[in-house]
Amino acid sequence: MNGLETIGKFLILIGGVLVLLGGSLWLLSKTPFLGHLPGDIRIERPGFTCLIPLSSSIILSILLTILLNVVIQIVRLLIHRGQ
Template sequence: MGELNAFGKILIFFGIIMIIVGGFFLFGHKIPFIGRLPGDIAIQKKNVSFYFPVTTSIIISIILSFIMWLLSKR
């Protein structure tokens, strides 16, 4: 039973993460600074556009790492 309990907690955790990511996709454009920070790469040519949010990715990674660190302190 202990294995199923742990598996259930993992599924709930990933479900919460999916809800957060889904909310980000739905409402991310309303957050003023996300995706438009200095260091984000945006290249637009005639037929091609390329966008890679380097700085935004680093900041999100730091925030998620801090949250995971807080959760692991239990």
């Protein structure tokens, strides 16, 4: 396998990951409960609103960690299979 072929496969992989990430973020933006979970802090004053999504951030962090670990395991499997 030459260098250009490897770079091409890597770019396709990165593109696929970006498509999945973009689709996930698009779907998450459509969920009504994110930002409104118990533990999310919302301060409203006249002319001022402050939202601190603690619970939503923790849940999103856990989901993204799981997703990233799955992607890393798939990449490792593909690399070892190619050797």
